[in-house]
Amino acid sequence: MARLLLLALLLGLLAAAPYIADAIITAIEKKYGVAAKERFFTLNTALQALEAKSDLEKLQGVNDFYNRVLYTSDMQNFGMHDYWATPLEFLGRNRGDCEDYVIAKYFALRHLGIPSDKLYFSYVKSLKYREAHMVLTYFPTPKAVPLVLDNYEPRILSADQRKDLIPVYNFNGDALFLASRKGEQGKAIERSDKTHKQWDLLIENIKRNLL
């Protein structure tokens, strides 16, 4: 009985843990100013509010939150062509390009308990803007038509409703890693930790709490 109580207490504590820790928010304030600090507090509060909600509500909440960030090209933002910013950098600067939205939304949703194999980084072509674009897709089941979280589109629509997007390729670093592990089990072959260059760099940056 006592053990169960302790477990409940621990779970409560875990649930109470904010998405972005206070120490990191202090560092963010130092670098990006009081406004940035406020944004992260808002994020923590928003995510905390979503914790007990359904997947769809979580998707909508996170999508709405991050779509408020300004769109900027990587060139203007980071001085390089294609840079995958960490969620901290993205919200810290309060600007980013399509991948940065996808990344930030992905990690927020993962934090809210949505499994990795339901979320994909989808490389698409935007017919409307005539450019390469990336959106976050949510698959309730592997073969279902996914829901699309797009920074240009405030609504979360099903993929077949998005005639303006042509799918090219799906990617999920975590899922790839887990799936290839699973798929190759029992084979005596060496597996590298590396899977995808941009993804690997991103994971490394997140681990370092790059902001």
Place this chain on the structure above:
Amino acid sequence: MTLFKQITLLISTALLLILAAIMALSFQNASRALHEQLYEDAQNTAGSLSLTLGTAQGDAGTMETMINANFDSGHYIRIALHDLSGTSLYERIKERAKPDVPEWFVTWVPITVPTASAQVSAGWNPIALLHVQSDPAHAYVQLFDTARDLLLSFSVIALISLLILNALLHTVLRPLGRVQNQAESILQNRFVLQDRLPFTTEFRDVVRGMNAMVLKVKEIFEKGNEAMARNRELLYNDPVTRLFNRRYLMLKLPELLDMANERGDGMMLLMAFEGAQNVNQRLGRQRGDEFFRRLGTLLEHQSARFDEHIVARINGTEFAIMLPGCTADEATQIARQLDDLLALLKEEYQLEPGDCAISIGLYRYLCGQDAGTLMTKADYALTHAKAREDGNTYLFESKDDRVAMGKEQWRGIIETSLTQRRIALDFWPVVTAQSAAVIQRVVTFSLHDAQGASYPYGAFAAEATALGLLDELYVTALEQLLRRIDEGSAGEYSVRLSGEFLRSNVAYAALERLLGEHAHRLKHRLAFEVSDTMAHKHLDLVTRFDALFEHFGCRMGINQFLGQSSDYGYLQTIRPQFLKAEAAFWLDLSDESLQALRLMTDTMSITLIAAGVQTPQQLEALQSRGIEIIQGPLAQTLADEAARRS
């Protein structure tokens, strides 16, 4: 192990270890880079192929064709397509072909190729996972080449480094060789100064130390030499004329009268000077002395052509001239010339003819006589010369009871001895006074005629020289000796070499040949001795022979040492191992002179030996002067007794 070898070993080992480590690291880096490249190739293919597969929109046949097209390029050992649950959809595996490198290399350097994976989509949906694994065969070849190149270049670098190291060490350690040479020279009593101080501090200090020591030894030597010369002058010279005195003459006579003396018989001129008082009165003390000095020079001049001649003033008015090898006729002529020269000298000093005069007794002496007889006979001749009315010389010849032989007879005996190899070798023991142990045998040789009569060296040397057969006799005798000494018999043999033989043209080559043939089995068993006179008169020649003897491991000694030289520097040049002098010489030497001589000989580790020791009393006296090794009749007696006892 020399310092050079040790340092070389140390540095070489360190160098090779470092090179090996660098090589291992380089190889590891190359290997890692190859691994990475293999993986990246696989990853690139996985990425691009998965994109291509996406265009098939999930059609299995199209996807298989696409995979085949990639796989058949031959760069992969495996391409597999799995659905999301991990079930295999399609797979191509290459039978692992043996890489084109030696088997041991493959076992030694295992290359494990990681698998790269990518997701495959159809439309919006991810449908499969693609796994790609590169073929390491090419990587093996590349790695093998790298290893071979590394090994080759490192071998070359190691070789060059070792060569440079060797050259550097040689340069740095070259002074050490000189230091070692100097040290060895000092050990062999050769006192060499090293002018060039080595660059390396440690070596420099050592050289400084050795130089200082050598200088000290030189100083000791010079002091000893000076003292010897001073004493010799006081002891053996007439203070006015600088001629030798009676003491010296008496010491030298036994050697001249020795049966083995190569000059053979000779003449003694005993000259009495009358009117010395008149001369001194007329000329005064100083010019009187000068007059006698001039007279001495005249006598010396007249005798100069006879080797080993002695001119001595034996008292205030008598002069003795020893002319070895001189005939009665030659001596008579010299006496006549002396008379004329005196007349001229008197004129020069404006002396009246009647003021002074000389009388000369000429005596023909024979080898084997004793000094006392010689002096008596010469006195007898002088008395007769003084008494003559019609002249001032008198020639007296001892009756020669030895068989007088003509040239032809001599030729017969010598040639027979040569052809029949009938040269007798005579051995004279050299013993230590304490134990009577024979430490050396002096070798001389003699001839025998058909009747069994024996002729010592002195008897035939002059004749053999005249016949031009002396060299041959010597060489034959030496050859006989060298053949006779076998490895079994112990002890050293010391061969007396006459000056006559050494000065001949064939001696050097003959000795070189004989020693070349025999010396290897007679190491440290052979010694050669030459006379003091020979050594200081023909130092260059003796030095050459000394080097020859040293080369063949033979020792060398000086005999008949008599302090005729005013400089004993020659001892330093030829560095004899022993010094032999007549017992009388050792006993006659002043304490100071002996001390000075010992100072020199002890520094150079020269053994002092007394020759011609006759009586136990003599031996006792010699021992009290620190001379412990003797030869002569007493040595023979002691050796015989010792042999009988054992």
